[in-house]
Amino acid sequence: MRSATASHGLTILVAVGVLATGCSSTVTGAPSPANGLRMDVANSDFEIVGSTDSEIDQTARNALADINDYWSQVFPDVYETEFEPLTGGYYSIDPDDFDPDDYPNDIGCLDDDPENVANNAFYCFPQSGGGGDNIVYDRTLLEALAADYGRFLPALVMAHEFGHAVQGREAPPSELSIVYETQADCFAGAWTGWVAEDNAKHFNIRAPELDDVIRGFLLLRDEPGTAAEDDRAHGSYFDRVSAFQEGFDSGAQACRDNYDDERLFTLAGFSSDDDGTGNVSYEEAVVISDRTLETFWESAFDEVGQQSFVAPALVAFDGNAPDCGGEPVERDISFCPNDNTVAFDESDLTQVIAEEIGDFAVTTAISLPYALAARNAVDRSIRGSEAISAAVCATGWFAARFYLGSLADSSTISPGDIDEAVIFLIEYGSRREILPEVGLSGFQLVDVFRQGFINGGADCGIFGS
Incomplete structure (x- = not known):
């Protein structure tokens, strides 16, 4: 991910395969x-x-x-x-x-x-x-x-x-x-x-x-x-x-x-702005996440003729999550409908995944409860496996719009960012403190994310089935 001005980051890996002549x-x-x-x-x-x-x-x-x-x-x-x-x-x-x-x-x-x-x-x-x-x-x-x-x-x-x-x-x-x-x-x-x-x-x-x-x-x-x-x-x-x-x-x-030259691939070369890395600072990743998610959901609500979307406020915490409506919260990311806030644990989650995985892992984590805010805005349940799956699917939808440059924002996806979303879902998504009640493995969560990325939001269940 990169803003209009800066980028820093990480690369991973080896490819074990080659395509030789014949x-x-x-x-x-x-x-x-x-x-x-x-x-x-x-x-x-x-x-x-x-x-x-x-x-x-x-x-x-x-x-x-x-x-x-x-x-x-x-x-x-x-x-x-x-x-x-x-x-x-x-x-x-x-x-x-x-x-x-x-x-x-x-x-x-x-x-x-x-x-x-x-x-x-x-x-x-x-x-x-x-x-x-x-x-x-x-x-x-x-x-x-x-x-x-x-x-x-x-x-x-x-x-x-x-x-x-x-x-x-x-x-x-x-x-x-x-x-x-x-x-x-x-x-x-x-x-x-x-x-x-x-x-x-x-x-x-x-x-x-x-x-x-x-x-x-x-x-x-x-x-x-x-x-x-x-x-x-x-x-x-x-x-x-x-x-x-x-x-x-x-x-x-x-x-x-479904495989030909028209297929959408996320593999891409670095631009000169990426400087071979593609990651912004943790602090900037949070700012970009807040801005792009608000832009995306405002646009999504406009497209389906819903009322104006009121973006939730982001609340960072370290270790102890803020209460929601007087009730304790034991999760590292959450949406509270009582005060329309998205809370995330910096010390136990978002700063960790920024370092271990990359900046777009932070955006992916914040996007999940943010999508629940969108469901809540149209009076749909934010509890249970259906709601959580809808949030994962909608995160794929958002990631595709971001990747394709369809957001009215100067920030853009860098090579490897969508991979970071996949890594986050596999390694963290099935943890109870991340996505409780979902009942899906990392493989299944990535599949739900893929459906949103490829097919858009129509089947994600944010605005109805």
Whole structure:
């Protein structure tokens, strides 16, 4: 986020995937601590050349077996033709312990150099001279992802790469890397939704268990400031998580239809004003939040023909929240209808997230009770899960207007700001002192935010259903 005069801030991360010429790369019964793996079925013997008896290669075998099952069922409905299995095979490689005698002479896109798959996984599109149509992965990368985020994330990497295999069988959606990559994320989400419906033989997972999975996407995003037109762009954190959630919610048909050069992406390069950071000071972030939220809601009320919006006053506190109507408040952010105030705990929340996440996390936090003020202004309930979900959705709506420059304000969104909203919702949103009564995981909260960002406020439930 930046004002008309200044900006300072933070950058995070690494992207583990690249798009090489001819290759696209990245990344039981009841759910159990095995991170999505069913414990009551036999492991698959799916063929992966170079694979070991290790846990991670077995995870990959199970994942690829289920992914092939999914696409053999879904592909004919989506593309009106039978799915043709990959002709080039699947390969597990440890770049630091590579014996060429264990592999064929020509693994598509590897070019006989195991370093080409180090910290990576890729699908190699069919090559003009023959070969390709294969998936290769660095098993040490998958081991690291599994250790930090659970064994479903390596399965998701396989589903993403298989999404590229689907692209290799149909007309390309675009020449832009970011379109290819986010469509593959969408396909991975569609497979995950199928798994969550208890259709897969080896995996089962529920939406509330996906928080760690989408935390892993933070490692796979492009660094803030990367241009969407970059020939290796994969997308911002929001772009990638949003694509995954679209597939999860709407299936492979939506992935086929909704990815082209017209799609809105939040990945963007820094302007000269950003100075490669994009963050303002904490104090300025609060001022900008107050000003832009008032501007947004005044405009929203005008658009639907409601009475004039009376903006709530912002009240900062440290540790002990002010009472509301004589009753104690035990939350770090809250709206009090008695005096039309939005209160936020600086020492325990907003200053912390400004430092840990960034300035737009502060704006996101303040926006949530601010949206409840809007519901209260039209005599709608501000209690319970419906009201809280409406506030999250409306925060996505506000963020989109801010991002698109549709607010009558000189402040603008910086690269990475929408990612900060996602991080805040995942890491803080499901805490009782932040969003009580909502009953949603971080994954589900981000999905509600996404709906508001993509579709606007019509379905958010601020002014009525």
